[in-house]
Amino acid sequence: MEDKDISRAVIKRLPRYYRYLGELIEDGVERISSNELSNRMKVTASQIRQDLNNFGGFGQQGYGYNVKYLHSEIAKILGLDRTHPMIIVGAGNLGQALANYTQFEKQGFKLVGIFDVNPVLKGVSVRGLEIQMVDELPEFIKKYQVEIATLTLPKSKALEMVKVLTDNGVKAIWNFAHTDLNLSVPSDVVVENVHLSESLMRLSYNLNRREKEE
Amino acid sequence: MEDKDISRAVIKRLPRYYRYLGELIEDGVERISSNELSNRMKVTASQIRQDLNNFGGFGQQGYGYNVKYLHSEIAKILGLDRTHPMIIVGAGNLGQALANYTQFEKQGFKLVGIFDVNPVLKGVSVRGLEIQMVDELPEFIKKYQVEIATLTLPKSKALEMVKVLTDNGVKAIWNFAHTDLNLSVPSDVVVENVHLSESLMRLSYNLNRREKEE
Structure with missing residues (x-):
């Protein structure tokens, strides 16, 4: 096609x-x-x-x-006719919320692992998966042939994590960190940035404009 | 301007x-x-x-x-030079994750209340706010002059909730429910839809295309 x-x-x-x-x-x-x-x-x-x-x-x-x-x-x-092994890196509130979206799995995005940098979270179970530490990422990515990484980490940690992910074979990053990752990944890696605060600002802009019109 | x-x-x-x-x-x-x-x-x-x-x-x-x-x-x-009282309706994982984003507050989006339909959640504290039941919404919206409602409820409950919200004076809806709410709100209400699964599908599309090119 x-x-x-x-x-x-x-x-x-x-x-x-x-x-x-x-x-x-x-x-x-x-x-x-x-x-x-x-x-x-x-x-x-x-x-x-x-x-x-x-x-x-x-x-x-x-x-x-x-x-x-x-x-x-x-x-x-859309590539939904096959399974995409996916991990979540960043097991805070948002990471856990996304882990619990069972709908993604129905569309072929199979959550195979959840990772964090915080040792307190090690072994905590989210939807049947135990949170692992990021030093286990390289081996895990290869073993499970992870294609997509959802990045729900603070901006400060996102950049170094992207290098670990892409060096080990991740081909797609769904980025929730407050930075434009597509400017800093290898050219064969695709990125989709989700900037929630920008979405909220657009709402605020439209609210502001509506009020001025009235 | x-x-x-x-x-x-x-x-x-x-x-x-x-x-x-x-x-x-x-x-x-x-x-x-x-x-x-x-x-x-x-x-x-x-x-x-x-x-x-x-x-x-x-x-x-x-x-x-x-x-x-x-x-x-x-x-x-963008209307960030003033405070917008905001509530979250739907205190599941995503609602709680958004409640814990302190960054929104720095931009003037002040979280004043969190609501849910599930009695089990009543009184549970999220970032210092006790989850309230949705039957308290009408009075609360008026008392706190709520401008923005973040909707993190399933699609099936989103539509009736929108009516309660807008009937009582909410002027802006930040919608995470899996439906296009802008088709069903009064014309003076602004809506920003965030469709997370559509974002993930765009990533998948680009991944798919990249693989075909190789």
């Missing part, structure tokens, strides 16, 4: 399509037109057709989309 | 400027050129000038930007 030039905007929307199609499956809907999907998702039908055409279409004139088929095709594009 | 037509993309970038300027202040940097800021942030200098011109510029030819001044001006634009 030729998808090298798919824009970031389309990729940003794909998981949302996947979520809505999953809801349709739960509701027992077998097929849907781009117009109906458009009404549900509050994006234009032409946007939907255009987005899905990037991946070869999937729709049939006069029939619309087969919901299960489209859902499974988007799953393949 | 006339900022009604500021694009979503600029607003998305503003918190990032704010973060980098905060780091510069910590590093003792007093002024910076758009070129230096560009090198740090890995965006073009012309992008920076263009973004900041939306708000009246702030830069001086031959001097660059005064870091503290620009930081405080962006704070005002």
